[in-house]
Amino acid sequence: MTFPKEYPLLPPKLRFTTDIYHPNVYPNGEVCISILHPPGEDKYGYEQASERWSPVHTVETILISVISMLSSPNDESPANIEAAKEWRDNYPSYKKKVQRIARRSAEDN
DSSP: OBOOTTTTTSOOBOBOSSOOOOTTBOTTSBBOOGGGSOSSOOTTSSSOGGGSOOTTOOHHHHHHHHHHHHHSOOTTSOSSHHHHHHHHHOHHHHHHHHHHHHHHHHHHO
C-alpha cells in the first residue's frame, strides 16, 4: 500500500506483489475497488460518489474491502477482463488457475 502526499484527501494505492488472477486486480497487481478511486463523481457512471474514497476510510476499512472483494468479485466492472470472463463462464477452470498461481507463489517464497 502506497500513500500519496495528499493522503487522507486522496486514496492510497494497493498492489499485490505476487501473481494474482482476479477480476478486480489488474495484471500488474493493482487493486481496483471503489473505495480506492478518487473522491467525487465517476465520469463513467459506474459508481456513486458515496462508494468512492473518503478520508474516513482507514487501512482497516481498506483491507476489509479487499478481503470482501477477493471472496466476492465484481465482474460488472473488471480490471482483469479475462479473469472476469472465466469466473463468470467457467468457474471450475478459474478456481484451478487461481489455486495453481497461489501454490506457485507459496513455493517461490
